[in-house]
Amino acid sequence: MTATDRDRDYAEFIGGQLSALRRLAYMLCHDWHRADDLVQVTATRLYLHWGKAAASSNPDAYMRTILFREFVHEQRTSWARRVTVTGDLPVRPAPQADPDAAVDLEPRIAALPPRQRAVLVLRFYCDQSVAQAAGILGCSEGNVKSQTARALAALRQSPGIQAYAGETGPESRHPYREVTDHA
Amino acid sequence: MLENDIAAVYERMAQAEAPPPQISIPAATRRGQARRRARRLTVIATPVLAAAAVAGIAVASLVPAASPGSAPLPPATGTAFSVAQPELDMQTLPAGTGREVAFLAPGYQLYVPHQGQELELLAQGQCSLVAGRLTCPKNPYASVLPRTFRLRHTAGLVHGHRSYWVPRTYLYASGETGCRFTVPGKPRTTKDSGIASSHVTQTRCGKHGKQWSAYDGTLAWQFAPGSWALLEARTPAIALALARPLKFGDHANPPTRFPAVLAGQPSSVRVGVVNLEPNRSRLGSAAIFTGSTPVLSWAIYRHPGTASCTDVPAPPYHGVTTAMVNSTRVVIFHIHSVPLLWTVCAPDMSGVTIWLTGSDKSALLRQFADVQSLGTNPAGWASYPVRP
Numbered sequence: 001m002t003a004t005d006r007d008r009d010y011a012e013f014i015g016g017q018l019s020a021l022r023r024l025a026y027m028l029c030h031d032w033h034r035a036d037d038l039v040q041v042t043a044t045r046l047y048l049h050w051g052k053a054a055a056s057s058n059p060d061a062y063m064r065t066i067l068f069r070e071f072v073h074e075q076r077t078s079w080a081r082r083v084t085v086t087g088d089l090p091v092r093p094a095p096q097a098d099p100d101a102a103v104d105l106e107p108r109i110a111a112l113p114p115r116q117r118a119v120l121v122l123r124f125y126c127d128q129s130v131a132q133a134a135g136i137l138g139c140s141e142g143n144v145k146s147q148t149a150r151a152l153a154a155l156r157q158s159p160g161i162q163a164y165a166g167e168t169g170p171e172s173r174h175p176y177r178e179v180t181d182h183a
Numbered sequence: 184m185l186e187n188d189i190a191a192v193y194e195r196m197a198q199a200e201a202p203p204p205q206i207s208i209p210a211a212t213r214r215g216q217a218r219r220r221a222r223r224l225t226v227i228a229t230p231v232l233a234a235a236a237v238a239g240i241a242v243a244s245l246v247p248a249a250s251p252g253s254a255p256l257p258p259a260t261g262t263a264f265s266v267a268q269p270e271l272d273m274q275t276l277p278a279g280t281g282r283e284v285a286f287l288a289p290g291y292q293l294y295v296p297h298q299g300q301e302l303e304l305l306a307q308g309q310c311s312l313v314a315g316r317l318t319c320p321k322n323p324y325a326s327v328l329p330r331t332f333r334l335r336h337t338a339g340l341v342h343g344h345r346s347y348w349v350p351r352t353y354l355y356a357s358g359e360t361g362c363r364f365t366v367p368g369k370p371r372t373t374k375d376s377g378i379a380s381s382h383v384t385q386t387r388c389g390k391h392g393k394q395w396s397a398y399d400g401t402l403a404w405q406f407a408p409g410s411w412a413l414l415e416a417r418t419p420a421i422a423l424a425l426a427r428p429l430k431f432g433d434h435a436n437p438p439t440r441f442p443a444v445l446a447g448q449p450s451s452v453r454v455g456v457v458n459l460e461p462n463r464s465r466l467g468s469a470a471i472f473t474g475s476t477p478v479l480s481w482a483i484y485r486h487p488g489t490a491s492c493t494d495v496p497a498p499p500y501h502g503v504t505t506a507m508v509n510s511t512r513v514v515i516f517h518i519h520s521v522p523l524l525w526t527v528c529a530p531d532m533s534g535v536t537i538w539l540t541g542s543d544k545s546a547l548l549r550q551f552a553d554v555q556s557l558g559t560n561p562a563g564w565a566s567y568p569v570r571p
Contacts, residue, residue, distance in 0.1 A: 011209075011212065014208055018206060022201060032201065032202050033205070043206065043215075045215075047211055047212055047216075048218055105192045120189055124190040125194075
Protein backbone atom coordinates (compact mmCIF):
# COMPACT_ATOMS: atom_id res chain seq x y z
CA MET A 1 0.00 0.00 0.00
CA THR A 2 1.45 3.33 -0.98
CA ALA A 3 1.37 6.45 1.14
CA THR A 4 -1.37 7.85 -1.07
CA ASP A 5 -3.55 4.75 -0.64
CA ARG A 6 -2.98 4.96 3.07
CA ASP A 7 -4.03 8.60 3.11
CA ARG A 8 -7.11 7.89 1.04
CA ASP A 9 -8.23 5.04 3.30
CA TYR A 10 -7.65 7.20 6.32
CA ALA A 11 -9.59 10.14 4.87
CA GLU A 12 -12.52 7.91 3.94
CA PHE A 13 -12.66 6.39 7.38
CA ILE A 14 -12.36 9.58 9.38
CA GLY A 15 -14.77 11.39 7.06
CA GLY A 16 -17.43 8.81 7.83
CA GLN A 17 -16.86 9.01 11.56
CA LEU A 18 -16.59 12.76 11.90
CA SER A 19 -20.13 13.55 12.95
CA ALA A 20 -20.27 10.89 15.67
CA LEU A 21 -16.82 11.81 16.85
CA ARG A 22 -17.77 15.48 17.17
CA ARG A 23 -20.79 14.68 19.28
CA LEU A 24 -18.76 12.45 21.53
CA ALA A 25 -16.17 15.20 21.89
CA TYR A 26 -18.92 17.68 22.63
CA MET A 27 -20.16 15.52 25.49
CA LEU A 28 -16.69 15.53 26.93
CA CYS A 29 -15.90 19.21 26.40
CA HIS A 30 -19.39 20.74 26.66
CA ASP A 31 -18.22 23.28 24.13
CA TRP A 32 -18.31 22.91 20.35
CA HIS A 33 -15.10 24.85 19.75
CA ARG A 34 -13.09 22.75 22.14
CA ALA A 35 -14.81 19.67 20.79
CA ASP A 36 -13.64 20.55 17.29
CA ASP A 37 -10.12 21.11 18.59
CA LEU A 38 -10.21 17.74 20.30
CA VAL A 39 -11.47 16.01 17.16
CA GLN A 40 -8.78 17.72 15.10
CA VAL A 41 -6.08 16.46 17.44
CA THR A 42 -7.66 13.03 17.47
CA ALA A 43 -7.70 12.95 13.68
CA THR A 44 -4.02 13.83 13.58
CA ARG A 45 -3.11 11.19 16.12
CA LEU A 46 -5.19 8.64 14.29
CA TYR A 47 -3.26 9.45 11.13
CA LEU A 48 -0.01 8.76 12.94
CA HIS A 49 -1.29 5.38 14.10
CA TRP A 50 -3.41 4.58 11.07
CA GLY A 51 -1.35 1.51 10.28
CA LYS A 52 -2.26 -0.10 13.58
CA ALA A 53 -5.81 1.21 13.58
CA ALA A 54 -6.54 -0.09 10.09
CA ALA A 55 -5.05 -3.43 10.97
CA SER A 56 -7.09 -3.73 14.13
CA SER A 57 -10.41 -5.50 14.16
CA ASN A 58 -12.24 -2.39 15.33
CA PRO A 59 -10.80 0.90 14.08
CA ASP A 60 -13.79 2.76 15.59
CA ALA A 61 -12.78 1.64 19.05
CA TYR A 62 -9.18 2.58 18.33
CA MET A 63 -10.28 6.07 17.31
CA ARG A 64 -12.55 6.46 20.33
CA THR A 65 -9.73 5.41 22.61
CA ILE A 66 -7.51 8.10 21.14
CA LEU A 67 -10.27 10.67 21.63
CA PHE A 68 -10.83 9.85 25.27
CA ARG A 69 -7.18 9.59 26.15
CA GLU A 70 -6.38 12.80 24.31
CA PHE A 71 -9.17 14.54 26.21
CA VAL A 72 -7.90 13.37 29.59
CA HIS A 73 -4.29 14.03 28.64
CA GLU A 74 -5.06 17.50 27.32
CA GLN A 75 -6.53 18.52 30.61
CA ARG A 76 -3.35 17.55 32.37
CA THR A 77 -1.09 19.76 30.32
CA SER A 78 0.21 23.05 31.52
CA TRP A 79 -1.70 24.74 28.71
CA ALA A 80 -4.98 23.47 30.09
CA ARG A 81 -3.96 24.55 33.54
CA ARG A 82 -3.01 28.01 32.38
CA VAL A 83 -5.92 28.72 30.09
CA THR A 84 -9.31 29.14 31.64
CA VAL A 85 -12.21 29.15 29.30
CA THR A 86 -14.42 31.95 30.46
CA GLY A 87 -18.00 32.63 29.65
CA ASP A 88 -21.16 30.80 30.42
CA LEU A 89 -21.99 27.43 29.09
CA PRO A 90 -24.42 27.54 26.21
CA VAL A 91 -27.95 27.78 27.46
CA ARG A 92 -30.11 25.00 26.18
CA PRO A 93 -33.83 24.69 26.87
CA ALA A 94 -34.59 21.58 28.83
CA PRO A 95 -37.46 19.44 27.56
CA GLN A 96 -40.60 20.44 29.34
CA ALA A 97 -41.82 16.92 29.68
CA ASP A 98 -38.68 15.84 31.40
CA PRO A 99 -39.32 15.32 35.11
CA ASP A 100 -35.92 16.67 35.98
CA ALA A 101 -36.49 19.86 34.08
CA ALA A 102 -36.08 21.74 37.31
CA VAL A 103 -32.62 20.32 37.81
CA ASP A 104 -30.42 20.82 34.80
CA LEU A 105 -27.58 18.42 35.23
CA GLU A 106 -25.54 19.53 32.27
CA PRO A 107 -23.73 22.48 33.85
CA ARG A 108 -22.98 20.34 36.86
CA ILE A 109 -21.55 17.58 34.72
CA ALA A 110 -19.51 20.17 32.88
CA ALA A 111 -18.06 21.31 36.17
CA LEU A 112 -16.74 17.84 36.99
CA PRO A 113 -13.04 17.05 36.53
CA PRO A 114 -12.19 15.78 33.04
CA ARG A 115 -11.51 12.20 34.02
CA GLN A 116 -14.85 11.95 35.79
CA ARG A 117 -16.59 13.43 32.77
CA ALA A 118 -14.88 10.91 30.53
CA VAL A 119 -15.95 8.07 32.77
CA LEU A 120 -19.54 9.27 32.81
CA VAL A 121 -19.70 9.51 29.03
CA LEU A 122 -18.24 6.04 28.65
CA ARG A 123 -20.49 4.47 31.23
CA PHE A 124 -23.78 6.24 30.63
CA TYR A 125 -23.68 7.23 26.97
CA CYS A 126 -21.40 4.67 25.34
CA ASP A 127 -22.76 1.91 27.59
CA GLN A 128 -19.30 0.58 28.24
CA SER A 129 -18.69 -1.80 31.09
CA VAL A 130 -16.24 -0.91 33.83
CA ALA A 131 -13.63 -3.13 32.21
CA GLN A 132 -14.19 -1.64 28.77
CA ALA A 133 -14.01 1.90 30.13
CA ALA A 134 -10.81 1.03 31.94
CA GLY A 135 -9.34 -0.29 28.72
CA ILE A 136 -10.26 2.84 26.79
CA LEU A 137 -8.93 5.22 29.43
CA GLY A 138 -5.86 3.12 30.08
CA CYS A 139 -6.47 2.83 33.78
CA SER A 140 -7.59 0.19 36.22
CA GLU A 141 -11.14 -0.93 36.74
CA GLY A 142 -10.93 0.28 40.31
CA ASN A 143 -10.03 3.69 39.03
CA VAL A 144 -13.09 3.76 36.79
CA LYS A 145 -15.30 2.71 39.67
CA SER A 146 -13.93 5.31 42.01
CA GLN A 147 -14.12 8.08 39.40
CA THR A 148 -17.72 7.16 38.66
CA ALA A 149 -18.58 7.07 42.31
CA ARG A 150 -16.99 10.44 42.92
CA ALA A 151 -18.76 11.96 39.94
CA LEU A 152 -22.13 10.67 41.09
CA ALA A 153 -21.45 11.78 44.61
CA ALA A 154 -20.48 15.24 43.39
CA LEU A 155 -23.63 15.50 41.33
CA ARG A 156 -25.72 14.44 44.28
CA GLN A 157 -24.07 17.07 46.41
CA SER A 158 -25.05 19.76 43.93
CA PRO A 159 -27.67 22.22 45.13
CA GLY A 160 -31.05 21.21 43.95
CA ILE A 161 -30.12 17.59 43.59
CA GLN A 162 -29.65 16.71 47.21
CA ALA A 163 -33.33 16.53 47.87
CA TYR A 164 -33.85 14.68 44.65
CA ALA A 165 -31.10 12.26 45.54
CA GLY A 166 -32.66 11.67 48.88
CA GLU A 167 -35.72 10.29 47.17
CA THR A 168 -33.85 7.66 45.28
CA GLY A 169 -33.48 5.38 48.24
CA PRO A 170 -30.69 4.21 50.42
CA GLU A 171 -28.69 2.72 47.56
CA SER A 172 -27.80 6.19 46.40
CA ARG A 173 -25.72 6.61 49.53
CA HIS A 174 -23.59 3.71 48.41
CA PRO A 175 -22.39 4.84 45.02
CA TYR A 176 -19.66 2.22 44.87
CA ARG A 177 -22.18 -0.59 44.97
CA GLU A 178 -24.30 1.16 42.35
CA VAL A 179 -21.37 1.43 40.04
CA THR A 180 -20.36 -2.16 40.32
CA ASP A 181 -23.89 -3.13 39.41
CA HIS A 182 -23.30 -1.53 36.03
CA ALA A 183 -20.22 -3.59 35.30
CA MET B 184 -32.25 7.47 39.23
CA LEU B 185 -29.44 9.89 38.77
CA GLU B 186 -27.74 7.57 36.30
CA ASN B 187 -30.79 7.62 34.05
CA ASP B 188 -30.86 11.38 34.20
CA ILE B 189 -27.21 11.58 33.24
CA ALA B 190 -27.91 9.31 30.29
CA ALA B 191 -30.83 11.57 29.37
CA VAL B 192 -28.55 14.61 29.44
CA TYR B 193 -26.15 12.89 27.06
CA GLU B 194 -28.96 11.85 24.76
CA ARG B 195 -30.11 15.45 24.69
CA MET B 196 -26.60 16.64 23.92
CA ALA B 197 -26.30 14.05 21.18
CA GLN B 198 -29.41 15.41 19.55
CA ALA B 199 -28.43 19.06 19.99
CA GLU B 200 -28.02 21.06 16.82
CA ALA B 201 -24.37 21.13 15.93
CA PRO B 202 -22.71 24.22 14.47
CA PRO B 203 -20.75 23.81 11.24
CA PRO B 204 -17.59 21.84 11.95
CA GLN B 205 -14.27 23.62 12.11
CA ILE B 206 -12.37 20.42 11.41
CA SER B 207 -10.15 19.86 8.42
CA ILE B 208 -9.23 16.30 7.54
CA PRO B 209 -6.66 17.43 4.94
CA ALA B 210 -5.06 19.57 7.65
CA ALA B 211 -5.01 16.60 10.01
CA THR B 212 -3.43 14.51 7.28
CA ARG B 213 -0.80 17.11 6.53
CA ARG B 214 -0.09 17.66 10.19
CA GLY B 215 0.18 13.90 10.68
CA GLN B 216 2.59 13.74 7.78
CA ALA B 217 4.60 16.56 9.32
CA ARG B 218 4.75 14.78 12.63
CA ARG B 219 5.85 11.59 10.97
CA ARG B 220 8.49 13.60 9.20
CA ALA B 221 9.50 15.28 12.45
CA ARG B 222 9.84 11.86 14.05
CA ARG B 223 12.19 10.89 11.32
CA LEU B 224 14.11 14.09 11.78
CA THR B 225 14.71 13.12 15.36
CA VAL B 226 16.86 10.32 14.11
CA ILE B 227 19.36 13.02 13.36
CA ALA B 228 20.07 12.90 17.03
CA THR B 229 21.16 9.34 16.54
CA PRO B 230 24.27 10.10 14.59
CA VAL B 231 25.95 7.90 12.15
CA LEU B 232 28.85 7.69 14.56
CA ALA B 233 26.70 5.69 16.93
CA ALA B 234 26.04 3.08 14.30
CA ALA B 235 29.72 3.04 13.42
CA ALA B 236 30.65 2.62 17.08
CA VAL B 237 28.22 -0.24 17.46
CA ALA B 238 29.67 -1.79 14.35
CA GLY B 239 33.13 -1.55 15.85
CA ILE B 240 32.04 -3.12 19.10
CA ALA B 241 30.03 -5.91 17.55
CA VAL B 242 31.98 -9.12 17.23
CA ALA B 243 31.91 -11.14 14.08
CA SER B 244 28.85 -13.29 13.95
CA LEU B 245 29.03 -17.01 13.99
CA VAL B 246 27.16 -18.57 11.16
CA PRO B 247 24.83 -21.30 12.33
CA ALA B 248 25.38 -24.69 10.83
CA ALA B 249 23.73 -24.85 7.48
CA SER B 250 21.07 -27.46 7.11
CA PRO B 251 21.83 -30.30 4.75
CA GLY B 252 21.01 -29.43 1.22
CA SER B 253 20.80 -25.71 1.79
CA ALA B 254 21.96 -23.50 -1.02
CA PRO B 255 25.23 -21.59 -0.73
CA LEU B 256 24.88 -18.12 0.69
CA PRO B 257 25.36 -15.22 -1.69
CA PRO B 258 28.61 -13.28 -1.45
CA ALA B 259 29.20 -11.41 1.76
CA THR B 260 28.15 -7.82 1.83
CA GLY B 261 30.48 -5.15 3.05
CA THR B 262 30.74 -4.23 6.68
CA ALA B 263 28.81 -1.05 5.88
CA PHE B 264 26.06 -0.44 3.40
CA SER B 265 26.25 2.39 0.96
CA VAL B 266 23.72 5.15 1.43
CA ALA B 267 23.20 5.24 -2.31
CA GLN B 268 22.88 1.52 -2.82
CA PRO B 269 19.78 -0.13 -1.36
CA GLU B 270 20.59 -3.68 -0.41
CA LEU B 271 17.08 -4.91 -0.96
CA ASP B 272 15.32 -5.09 -4.29
CA MET B 273 11.89 -3.85 -3.35
CA GLN B 274 10.56 -4.61 -6.81
CA THR B 275 10.53 -8.28 -5.85
CA LEU B 276 7.96 -7.78 -3.14
CA PRO B 277 4.63 -9.47 -3.75
CA ALA B 278 2.15 -7.55 -5.85
CA GLY B 279 0.11 -5.10 -3.87
CA THR B 280 2.70 -4.42 -1.22
CA GLY B 281 4.00 -0.93 -0.79
CA ARG B 282 7.52 0.35 -0.88
CA GLU B 283 6.99 3.30 1.32
CA VAL B 284 10.23 4.08 3.05
CA ALA B 285 13.83 3.02 2.95
CA PHE B 286 16.33 4.26 5.47
CA LEU B 287 19.92 3.70 4.60
CA ALA B 288 22.82 4.04 6.97
CA PRO B 289 26.25 2.46 7.33
CA GLY B 290 25.79 -1.05 8.61
CA TYR B 291 22.08 -0.79 8.77
CA GLN B 292 19.10 -0.46 6.45
CA LEU B 293 15.45 -0.24 7.38
CA TYR B 294 12.59 -0.82 4.98
CA VAL B 295 8.86 -0.65 5.34
CA PRO B 296 7.85 -3.17 2.72
CA HIS B 297 4.22 -3.01 3.70
CA GLN B 298 2.01 -1.20 6.13
CA GLY B 299 2.75 -2.35 9.64
CA GLN B 300 5.76 -4.46 8.68
CA GLU B 301 9.39 -3.54 9.01
CA LEU B 302 12.46 -5.16 7.58
CA GLU B 303 15.86 -4.48 9.10
CA LEU B 304 18.99 -5.46 7.28
CA LEU B 305 22.21 -5.62 9.25
CA ALA B 306 25.49 -5.78 7.41
CA GLN B 307 28.18 -8.34 8.04
CA GLY B 308 29.59 -8.10 11.55
CA GLN B 309 26.71 -6.13 13.01
CA CYS B 310 25.09 -9.10 14.75
CA SER B 311 26.73 -11.92 16.62
CA LEU B 312 25.36 -15.40 17.17
CA VAL B 313 26.64 -17.18 20.25
CA ALA B 314 25.07 -20.28 21.75
CA GLY B 315 21.79 -19.74 19.97
CA ARG B 316 21.57 -16.09 21.00
CA LEU B 317 21.58 -13.50 18.27
CA THR B 318 22.73 -10.10 19.45
CA CYS B 319 22.20 -7.16 17.13
CA PRO B 320 22.84 -3.47 17.67
CA LYS B 321 20.05 -1.13 18.42
CA ASN B 322 17.70 -0.02 15.74
CA PRO B 323 18.87 3.59 15.37
CA TYR B 324 15.39 4.66 14.31
CA ALA B 325 13.25 3.09 16.96
CA SER B 326 14.66 1.30 19.94
CA VAL B 327 17.28 2.28 22.40
CA LEU B 328 19.39 -0.69 23.28
CA PRO B 329 21.20 -3.62 21.72
CA ARG B 330 18.90 -6.53 21.26
CA THR B 331 19.38 -10.16 22.00
CA PHE B 332 17.09 -12.83 20.66
CA ARG B 333 17.01 -16.52 21.37
CA LEU B 334 16.74 -18.41 18.12
CA ARG B 335 14.82 -21.43 19.27
CA HIS B 336 12.24 -22.16 16.63
CA THR B 337 13.10 -22.66 13.02
CA ALA B 338 10.70 -21.23 10.51
CA GLY B 339 11.47 -23.07 7.32
CA LEU B 340 13.71 -22.07 4.51
CA VAL B 341 14.11 -18.54 3.23
CA HIS B 342 16.30 -18.33 0.13
CA GLY B 343 17.28 -21.90 0.82
CA HIS B 344 18.54 -21.12 4.30
CA ARG B 345 17.25 -21.74 7.75
CA SER B 346 15.23 -18.96 9.27
CA TYR B 347 14.08 -18.52 12.84
CA TRP B 348 11.13 -17.09 14.65
CA VAL B 349 12.26 -14.40 17.04
CA PRO B 350 10.31 -14.03 20.26
CA ARG B 351 9.68 -10.32 20.37
CA THR B 352 7.39 -9.66 23.25
CA TYR B 353 6.54 -6.05 23.73
CA LEU B 354 5.51 -5.00 27.18
CA TYR B 355 2.55 -2.73 27.55
CA ALA B 356 1.64 -0.87 30.69
CA SER B 357 -1.97 -0.58 31.60
CA GLY B 358 -2.92 2.55 33.42
CA GLU B 359 -1.92 3.87 36.75
CA THR B 360 -1.67 0.49 38.42
CA GLY B 361 -0.13 -1.26 35.44
CA CYS B 362 3.46 -2.29 34.95
CA ARG B 363 6.53 -0.24 35.56
CA PHE B 364 9.58 -1.20 33.57
CA THR B 365 13.18 -0.64 34.45
CA VAL B 366 15.17 0.05 31.32
CA PRO B 367 18.93 0.60 31.55
CA GLY B 368 19.87 3.97 30.18
CA LYS B 369 16.63 5.56 31.21
CA PRO B 370 16.68 7.70 34.31
CA ARG B 371 13.86 5.96 36.09
CA THR B 372 11.27 3.30 35.72
CA THR B 373 8.84 3.98 32.98
CA LYS B 374 5.26 3.21 32.18
CA ASP B 375 5.88 3.53 28.45
CA SER B 376 4.09 1.02 26.32
CA GLY B 377 5.65 -0.87 23.48
CA ILE B 378 8.99 -1.60 25.08
CA ALA B 379 10.68 -4.70 23.75
CA SER B 380 10.99 -7.17 26.55
CA SER B 381 14.66 -7.70 25.75
CA HIS B 382 15.26 -4.11 26.90
CA VAL B 383 13.60 -4.49 30.24
CA THR B 384 15.64 -5.65 33.20
CA GLN B 385 12.94 -5.42 35.83
CA THR B 386 9.19 -5.33 35.75
CA ARG B 387 6.86 -4.44 38.54
CA CYS B 388 3.25 -5.07 37.64
CA GLY B 389 0.08 -4.42 39.52
CA LYS B 390 -2.70 -6.88 39.02
CA HIS B 391 -3.86 -4.95 35.98
CA GLY B 392 -0.54 -5.03 34.15
CA LYS B 393 -0.68 -6.61 30.73
CA GLN B 394 1.83 -7.76 28.23
CA TRP B 395 1.39 -9.19 24.81
CA SER B 396 3.33 -9.58 21.65
CA ALA B 397 2.84 -6.82 19.13
CA TYR B 398 4.46 -8.80 16.35
CA ASP B 399 3.77 -12.48 16.15
CA GLY B 400 5.74 -13.01 12.99
CA THR B 401 9.26 -11.73 13.50
CA LEU B 402 11.60 -13.68 11.32
CA ALA B 403 15.40 -13.71 11.37
CA TRP B 404 17.65 -15.16 8.70
CA GLN B 405 21.01 -14.63 7.12
CA PHE B 406 20.75 -13.14 3.68
CA ALA B 407 24.55 -13.29 3.30
CA PRO B 408 27.29 -14.71 5.52
CA GLY B 409 27.18 -12.83 8.81
CA SER B 410 24.51 -10.45 7.46
CA TRP B 411 21.16 -10.76 9.14
CA ALA B 412 17.65 -9.75 8.17
CA LEU B 413 14.96 -9.16 10.79
CA LEU B 414 11.44 -8.94 9.48
CA GLU B 415 8.63 -7.84 11.77
CA ALA B 416 5.24 -8.84 10.50
CA ARG B 417 1.84 -9.13 12.07
CA THR B 418 1.56 -12.83 11.41
CA PRO B 419 3.96 -15.64 10.57
CA ALA B 420 2.22 -16.16 7.23
CA ILE B 421 2.77 -12.53 6.23
CA ALA B 422 6.39 -12.71 7.34
CA LEU B 423 7.11 -15.75 5.18
CA ALA B 424 5.18 -14.35 2.22
CA LEU B 425 7.20 -11.16 2.37
CA ALA B 426 10.55 -12.79 3.06
CA ARG B 427 10.67 -15.51 0.47
CA PRO B 428 10.61 -13.43 -2.73
CA LEU B 429 13.11 -10.84 -1.51
CA LYS B 430 16.39 -10.40 -3.33
CA PHE B 431 19.49 -8.88 -1.85
CA GLY B 432 22.91 -7.71 -2.83
CA ASP B 433 24.68 -5.07 -4.82
CA HIS B 434 23.08 -6.26 -8.03
CA ALA B 435 19.56 -6.06 -6.71
CA ASN B 436 19.10 -2.39 -7.52
CA PRO B 437 20.49 0.37 -9.62
CA PRO B 438 22.18 2.91 -7.38
CA THR B 439 20.07 5.73 -6.06
CA ARG B 440 20.85 8.97 -7.85
CA PHE B 441 20.18 12.46 -6.64
CA PRO B 442 18.86 15.45 -8.61
CA ALA B 443 20.17 17.92 -6.03
CA VAL B 444 23.44 18.18 -4.18
CA LEU B 445 24.74 20.17 -1.27
CA ALA B 446 28.10 21.50 -2.40
CA GLY B 447 30.86 23.25 -0.55
CA GLN B 448 30.60 21.03 2.49
CA PRO B 449 33.52 20.13 4.73
CA SER B 450 34.92 16.70 4.00
CA SER B 451 33.72 15.57 7.42
CA VAL B 452 30.09 15.85 6.32
CA ARG B 453 28.81 12.45 5.35
CA VAL B 454 25.35 11.38 4.39
CA GLY B 455 23.88 9.33 7.16
CA VAL B 456 20.39 8.51 6.06
CA VAL B 457 18.51 8.68 2.82
CA ASN B 458 14.78 8.54 3.19
CA LEU B 459 13.12 7.54 -0.05
CA GLU B 460 9.43 8.24 -0.29
CA PRO B 461 7.74 7.26 -3.50
CA ASN B 462 4.67 9.36 -3.97
CA ARG B 463 2.16 9.54 -6.73
CA SER B 464 2.33 13.28 -7.02
CA ARG B 465 6.10 13.29 -7.11
CA LEU B 466 8.42 11.21 -9.17
CA GLY B 467 10.76 10.85 -6.26
CA SER B 468 11.92 12.51 -3.13
CA ALA B 469 14.53 12.05 -0.50
CA ALA B 470 15.63 13.51 2.76
CA ILE B 471 19.33 13.42 3.35
CA PHE B 472 20.48 13.48 6.92
CA THR B 473 24.10 14.25 7.51
CA GLY B 474 24.16 13.44 11.20
CA SER B 475 23.40 17.03 11.99
CA THR B 476 21.48 19.73 10.22
CA PRO B 477 20.91 20.69 7.49
CA VAL B 478 18.59 18.19 5.92
CA LEU B 479 18.25 18.33 2.17
CA SER B 480 14.99 17.17 0.62
CA TRP B 481 13.93 17.22 -2.95
CA ALA B 482 10.98 16.34 -5.09
CA ILE B 483 10.26 16.26 -8.76
CA TYR B 484 6.62 16.72 -9.56
CA ARG B 485 4.85 14.71 -12.17
CA HIS B 486 3.06 17.88 -13.14
CA PRO B 487 5.56 20.71 -12.70
CA GLY B 488 2.77 23.26 -12.35
CA THR B 489 1.78 21.67 -9.06
CA ALA B 490 5.22 22.11 -7.50
CA SER B 491 4.83 23.67 -4.11
CA CYS B 492 7.04 24.44 -1.17
CA THR B 493 4.11 23.90 1.13
CA ASP B 494 3.35 20.36 0.01
CA VAL B 495 5.84 18.96 2.49
CA PRO B 496 6.33 19.63 5.29
CA ALA B 497 2.80 20.38 6.26
CA PRO B 498 1.10 23.38 7.77
CA PRO B 499 0.62 25.19 10.02
CA TYR B 500 3.47 27.29 8.78
CA HIS B 501 4.86 30.05 10.89
CA GLY B 502 7.04 33.03 10.15
CA VAL B 503 6.61 32.69 6.40
CA THR B 504 8.87 35.10 4.50
CA THR B 505 10.54 35.15 1.13
CA ALA B 506 14.08 36.00 0.12
CA MET B 507 16.36 35.88 -2.89
CA VAL B 508 19.32 33.52 -2.78
CA ASN B 509 21.58 33.61 -5.83
CA SER B 510 18.73 34.98 -7.96
CA THR B 511 16.45 32.17 -6.75
CA ARG B 512 13.30 33.10 -4.89
CA VAL B 513 12.99 31.03 -1.76
CA VAL B 514 10.30 30.66 0.87
CA ILE B 515 11.34 30.51 4.52
CA PHE B 516 9.14 29.12 7.25
CA HIS B 517 9.04 26.88 10.27
CA ILE B 518 6.44 24.29 11.08
CA HIS B 519 6.00 24.34 14.81
CA SER B 520 5.11 27.33 16.89
CA VAL B 521 8.54 27.10 18.45
CA PRO B 522 11.05 27.54 15.62
CA LEU B 523 13.17 24.49 16.32
CA LEU B 524 13.61 23.77 12.66
CA TRP B 525 13.54 26.27 9.84
CA THR B 526 12.98 25.38 6.23
CA VAL B 527 14.25 27.26 3.21
CA CYS B 528 12.57 26.12 0.02
CA ALA B 529 12.81 26.87 -3.68
CA PRO B 530 9.71 25.61 -5.49
CA ASP B 531 11.35 25.30 -8.86
CA MET B 532 15.10 25.06 -9.30
CA SER B 533 15.50 23.71 -12.82
CA GLY B 534 12.37 21.65 -12.35
CA VAL B 535 13.29 20.36 -8.90
CA THR B 536 11.64 21.51 -5.69
CA ILE B 537 14.25 21.70 -2.97
CA TRP B 538 13.95 22.09 0.78
CA LEU B 539 16.78 22.69 3.20
CA THR B 540 15.90 22.27 6.86
CA GLY B 541 17.98 23.20 9.86
CA SER B 542 17.96 24.88 13.20
CA ASP B 543 19.75 28.12 12.30
CA LYS B 544 17.82 30.32 9.90
CA SER B 545 20.70 32.53 8.80
CA ALA B 546 23.07 29.58 8.43
CA LEU B 547 20.46 27.86 6.29
CA LEU B 548 20.18 30.84 3.97
CA ARG B 549 23.97 30.82 3.55
CA GLN B 550 23.96 27.07 2.97
CA PHE B 551 21.15 27.28 0.47
CA ALA B 552 23.54 29.16 -1.79
CA ASP B 553 25.51 25.90 -1.95
CA VAL B 554 22.54 23.83 -3.09
CA GLN B 555 22.74 22.83 -6.71
CA SER B 556 19.87 21.49 -8.76
CA LEU B 557 20.93 19.00 -11.41
CA GLY B 558 17.69 19.21 -13.34
CA THR B 559 15.11 16.59 -14.13
CA ASN B 560 17.17 14.44 -16.48
CA PRO B 561 18.45 11.41 -14.52
CA ALA B 562 21.49 11.23 -16.78
CA GLY B 563 22.82 14.33 -15.06
CA TRP B 564 22.09 13.29 -11.50
CA ALA B 565 24.73 12.66 -8.86
CA SER B 566 25.51 9.38 -7.17
CA TYR B 567 26.29 11.12 -3.87
CA PRO B 568 24.34 14.12 -2.63
CA VAL B 569 27.09 15.95 -0.77
CA ARG B 570 30.14 17.50 -2.41
CA PRO B 571 33.16 19.18 -0.92
